[in-house]
Amino acid sequence: MNSSIDTRQRLLVSAWELIYARSYAGVGVQAICDHAEGKKGSFYHYFPSKQALTLALPDDLMLDFEQDLIRQAFARNVPPMARFGQLIELIYQFQKEVFRTSGHLTGCPFGNLAAELSTLDEPIRLKLASIFDRLQEDFRATLHEAVISGALGGIDIPATARAMLAYLEGILLLAKTHNDPDLIRRLGPALVAIRVPGRS
Amino acid sequence: MNSSIDTRQRLLVSAWELIYARSYAGVGVQAICDHAEGKKGSFYHYFPSKQALTLALPDDLMLDFEQDLIRQAFARNVPPMARFGQLIELIYQFQKEVFRTSGHLTGCPFGNLAAELSTLDEPIRLKLASIFDRLQEDFRATLHEAVISGALGGIDIPATARAMLAYLEGILLLAKTHNDPDLIRRLGPALVAIRVPGRS
Secondary structure, three states: OHHHHHHHHHHHHHHHHHHHHOOOOOOOHHHHHHHHOOOHHHHHHHOOOHHHHHHHHHHHHHHHHHHHHHHHHOOOOOOHHHHHHHHHHHHHHHHHHHHHHHOOOOOOHHHHHHHHHOOOOHHHHHHHHHHHHHHHHHHHHHHHHHHHOOOOOOEOHHHHHHHHHHHHHHHHHHHHHHOOOHHHHHHHHHHHHOOOEOOO | OHHHHHHHHHHHHHHHHHHHHOOOOOOOHHHHHHHHOOOHHHHHHHOOOHHHHHHHHHHHHHHHHHHHHHHHHOOOOOOHHHHHHHHHHHHHHHHHHHHHHHOOOOOOHHHHHHHHHOOOOHHHHHHHHHHHHHHHHHHHHHHHHHHHOOOOOOEOHHHHHHHHHHHHHHHHHHHHHHOOOHHHHHHHHHHHHOOOEOOO
16 A cells, blocks of 8 residues: 555656656656656556646645645744745745756746646646646735735735736746746745735 | 748748647647648758757747737837736737637747746747847836836836736736636736836
8 A cells, every 4th residue: 555655656756856847748658657766557557647647746746835835935923915025935945946956947837837738738727727726825815814904905815816826927937937046036026016906 | 032931931930820829849840841831851941950940939929029019019109107008908919819719828929938948948948038038128118218207216127127027927827727818907907016126
């Protein structure tokens, strides 16, 4: 049982590492197996296809992401809007570390897949859309707290949360294109200036 | 001479249409030739490889983009900050038309390539980084005008221009992921709220 979980998990981690460093099309089943030190046969025991594995990746990644990053960034011991600054700093530290070890700034794993596959693979597009919605939950809760506390007003909370996520994705895409982690720190502070007007 | 220019141009347009609808990896030289109704041999007469053609694409696209979109959006007959609203509306109309005819919102052609290829192909990454810089020129000039006119102040103009481009890229990525053109109109107005503080 444990070894079975281990193999499946090893394949997921292997796929995530390779696809994140390259692209979806740039990584084949054989490469995933080689990287996981598994056999091709065992891949198909756990996943019928690369697409099936890729559909399982975002939820798996989100568990790590929520554990390592979201929980820390949105800790309630700082004022609501300051939490977004913490999020930017944690994203910067993570991207900088990947950049330091690989020479590449790899951006947002969800955004990368969404840009490459949204017109090509409808199940993967829908999975990533649901992940983006989930990522906005903490944004919405935090904006709601800021409104209640009087720090913010007159905004459409769901639209502002989505706009903030869009800005984060855009920062990561530009930082990836310029291969420059400092761009995250330079542009990050404008995140809290974003608001979509409305009733809040 | 003209027929030679025509063939090269047909290959570029063909590649642009296919890669924009799918992805870089999802389109081969044969498909580009079939779509252009050319022969594979003539492809290699004009371009040594798919990479070489793709390096020529962004400049070619930018000519159309500047002609059709940038010039109209940044026309000087409206106040500086209102031009960004025009830009959003033109982008919305374009994406909506692609969506209407193809069923897919295809996002930003430069952003798509950047997300897919920045860690894989250094010449293409550098080309896209230079295109992003060029896209910011009108943003910077417009912000500068807004500062001179007193409509805006206390901002770092180059950083704010870059932040605005990041936001636009992020909106297009989310709109592509949700396959929803209306998201552009809903989030677009927050573009002018973005500012990176500094001396202007």
